Amino acid sequence: MTTSLMRRWPRFRFLARFFFDDFILPTRRLILLALSGCPLAALGYLLGWGYAVFWMVNGLLVIASVIDLASLPRRRELIAVRELPEQIDLGRALPVCIRLENRSGQLVWYELLDDLPLSFDRLEPLAGELPPGSVTVRYETRARERGTYTLSHLYLRYRGSIGLWQKQAKLSCKQSVKVYPDLSAVRGYLNSLQESLIVDGRKVMRRATSGSEFHAIRDYVPDDDPRHINWSASARTRRLMTNQYRPEQGKVVTILLDCGRMMGVELNGRTKLDLSLEAALTLAAVALRQGDQVALLAFSHETKVYVPPGRGLAHLHTLLDAVFDLQSDFVESNPLQALEYLFRQQKRRSLTVLFSDMENYLLEDQMAAYLRRFRRSHLLLLLSLADPLLHAWNKAETVSSRLAYIKALAQRFQLDRKAFQQNMIGAGIQVLDVPADQLTLAVVNRYLEIKAREAL
Structure with a gap:
């Protein structure tokens, strides 16, 4: 800033405060009275x-x-105090409570507008009467993007009983709110006392009840394996008792989140990164509840976040605080660099779940070879969201040569995706290309299936 601008800047600040903070405006009543006098x-x-x-x-x-x-x-x-939650889920209603206090001793009429971020739903100004004392005003809004947002000011306009002029004031009221991913599936699982997980009204497979680790002794039922009967306990209780086994706990589940350009594509108003993040956190909750350890790595062209393996539901809060504000970068992601970083950090064998886009798998020339090498020390599960546009073009009717050409291209891309899946499955690497509404269901079911087979 030059010297002349520094000398003039206090004047500009005075004008800004005058016009935006303390300006006086004529009301509609004054304008109508002035026009009626003509x-x-x-x-x-x-x-x-x-x-x-x-x-x-x-x-x-x-x-x-x-x-x-x-x-x-x-x-x-005139004093205003805002109250709002410290955190809210994405797309959920955010209740805001504003307490207005009038110490002037007279009745005033007001219009109030909150300083909402651009990603929040916009509202009309709140209007009403403000008698001497205090009045509480409530409204609801919704956040459309994750992250930490600050609400700095409240904009107030008020007029007296005559109502010819109104003052406007910019009241300082700074507060922050964290917008988390939609954690309804996570809370539904953690609060459930059943032996199953319900996701979007559909039942995920039952938790594994067999394995190699001894868990408990219970009454024998006809469907139990006779080889697991505990004869000593049966002799003491004088009724048949059986040993209950469960899969081994303490395994490591590593979640990789792609934050590159392709993950910023929207599907029905939600980005692929939002959908993948919600599914990843649900998987982390299930794995931690099963007694396993969970690590997380977020990357684009470089490593953005790495959370080492941890156990217990308290570790879920650590994961959430580390990734709730992740955003997609407008660059091509580099999954090979992320896998190399993970290979150096994670020496212990783990189930590595990669949330990415199928195009990244297909366009990366060295991807298949590196995945086969990585498969020797880790169990890999690749996840991708199915492209609804390709599915729509595959089902389109060929009423013209142009549509026939587009349909042929869509089928070609779909065949490439299926060929990559078959190639990876042949190498012992599981690949899931599922619709957006089935991603959480598919990844949790596959994890529980792996636990039941003790493949890790």
């Missing part, structure tokens, strides 16, 4: 009264304006 002044001029009517009408307006302005409350006599 016919009266014209009538008086025609009747030969000269400008007497004109000066009388305008003089009354001036006197009323002076009285109105003098009676308006001072800015310091």
Whole structure:
């Protein structure tokens, strides 16, 4: 900033405060009264009264304006306090409570507008009466993007009983709110006392009840394996008892989140990264509840976040705080670099679940070879969201040569995706290309299936 600009800057700040913070505006009533005085002044001029009517009408307006302005409350006599939750889920209603306090001793009418971020639903100004004392105003809004947002000010306009002029004030009321991913599936699982997980009204497979690790002794039922009967316990209780086994706990599940350009594509108003993040957190909750350890790595062209393996539901909060504000970068992702970083950090064998886009798998020349090498020390599960546009073009009717050409291309891309899946499955690498509404269901089911088979 130059010296001349530094000298003039205090004046600009004064003008900004005057016009935006403490400006006085005429109301609709004053404008209508001023316009209605014009016919009266014209009538008086025609009747030969000269400008007497004109000066009388305008003089009354001036006197009323002076009285109105003098009676308006001072800015310091109006106090606003905002209350809102510290965190909210994406797309959920955010309740906001504003308490207005009037210390002027007179009734005023107000219009209130909150300083909402651009990604929040916009609202009309809140209007009402503010008697002496305090009034509580409530409204709801919704956030459309994850992250940490700050609500800095409240914009208030108020007028008195005469209602010719209104003042506007910019009240400082700084608060922050964290917008988390939609955690309804995670909370539904953690709060469930059943032996199954319900996701979007559909039942995920039952938790594995067999394995190699001893869990408990219970009563024998006809469907139990006779080889697991505990004869010593049966002799003590004089009824058949059986040993209950479960899969081994303490395994490591590593989640890789692609934050590259392709993950910023929207599907029905939600980005692929949002959908993948919600599915990843649900998988983490299930794995931690099963007694396993969970690590997480987020990457684009470079490593963005790495959370080492941890156990217990308290670790879920660590994962959530690390990734709730992740955004997709407008660059091509580099999954090979992320896998190399993970290979250096994670020496212990783990189930590595990669949330990415199928195009990244197909376009990366060295991807298949590196995945086969990585498969030797880790169990891999590749996840991708199916492209609804390709599915729609595959089902389109060929009513013209142009549509036939587009359909042929769509089928070609679909065949490439299936060929990559078959190639990876042949190498012992599981690949899931599922619709967006089935991603959470598919990844949790596959994890529980792997646990039941003790493939890790």
